[in-house]
Amino acid sequence: MQSPRLTERERRRNRLFTTSGVVIEWYDFMVYGLLATTLQQVFYPTDNATVGLILTFATFAVGYVARPIGGLVIGRLGDTKGRRFALVLSTTLMLIPLFITTILPTYDQIGILAPILLTLMRLMQGFSVGGEYSGALTALSESAGNAGRGRSVSLGLATAMGGNLLASLVVWATTVIWGQDALVEGTWRIPYAVGFVLAVVAVLMLRKMRETESFESVAQSGDTGTPVRILFRQFPGATFLMLALAAWSGVTVYTLISWMPSYLETVVGISDARADLVSALISVIYIVLIIPVAILGDRRGRRPLMIGAVAAYVILAIPSILLLNAGAVAAVLLAIVILATLQTFVDSTTTTEMTQLVPTRIRYTGIALTYSIGMIIGSFTPAIEEALLGSTGTVLVPAFVLIVISLLLIPVIAIYPRYVQQAQAEDVAATVD
Structure with a gap:
């Protein structure tokens, strides 16, 4: 019915x-x-x-x-x-x-x-x-x-x-x-x-x-069951993929909104007021671009956008961090635009696919648990980046973090569509029943 x-x-x-x-x-x-x-x-x-x-x-x-x-x-x-x-x-x-x-x-x-x-x-x-x-x-x-x-x-x-x-x-x-x-x-x-x-x-x-x-x-x-038990017993693979996607988003977004403004203020030496403007600019770029990027994903597919985001981080992460350290206003602005734009590609694709990786009966629980854990992982990123910056002495540490976490997502991007298809098949069967 x-x-x-x-x-x-x-x-x-x-x-x-x-x-x-x-x-x-x-x-x-x-x-x-x-x-x-x-x-x-x-x-x-x-x-x-x-x-x-x-x-x-x-x-x-x-x-x-x-x-x-x-x-x-x-x-x-x-x-x-x-x-x-x-x-x-x-x-x-x-x-x-x-x-x-x-x-x-x-x-x-x-x-x-x-x-x-x-x-x-x-x-x-x-x-x-x-x-x-x-x-x-x-x-x-x-x-x-x-x-x-x-x-x-x-x-x-x-x-x-x-x-x-x-x-x-x-x-x-x-x-x-x-x-x-x-x-x-x-x-x-x-x-x-x-x-x-x-x-x-x-x-x-x-x-x-x-x-x-x-x-x-x-x-x-009547098929609501016990969501957490179902999630781990019947969908362990999908649960891991959701966690991986959430962690990718968490690491990249906390580098952008937490580490970068603080680094610009304490190391590069920009004023408090300009650091606040950096945060506001990141928000504006994100709000303006996230929906157009999402529409592109709806029309062209989100998987190609994910692959493009991985490639872009590999190519642009190091130049972006070098631009930040240049300290010139134009260089800093360009770095902000690059990294904020890449974040919209990551978030619009990963979050949407997370909502499709498990069927309706456990979707809320699956997203709630994996997203929360992914954001906790991300929240530690600025501290880890600062510690590595101090111990290694290289300003490129955040770039390497962005590159490594993106490359680790390649296997996830390769296999996640089959799990989406399985979840959709169960939902169709439930609707027919």
């Missing part, structure tokens, strides 16, 4: 509602990073600013630990209760850390309880992201319709980067209006208050979302 088909208008509404939650998740994620220095003074006052900043970023990293847990818990709900149910739940959970952080007393007011509560809020944020983002990608893939799967999934990627950019703008506006010194006095709460209001709007939008046809077909067949 087939579920009623959604109209194209309903699919467009689904895509809009789904991306609203993505914006909030990544807005909150970025706000903490942008306010790290301020939060260190408010929640981790110490005579050693470096120690305080390390503690602040350690609290930030705690959120990553919670992501796979959130992916497993909310992913299971998404595969058994529905995509809509899981997305509403995960975005609603975001309201709690946003609201509590907005009103959270400082260290001077309640002592050690302040950083403890802040850490708990980061855990909850990471738990929520682990389930929300992967669920959004799943729902976008299943709501593609005439838009094309790559184009639909890449809306989630674009809005994630849009959330980062929105956070940058809100923090920048707060600083410009009230001044840098006022942040420590309390205006740091304003970006969190804005995020809370936006999250309420997102929850209201997600409640109007229709369940995807793909999930309803599986739900009607």
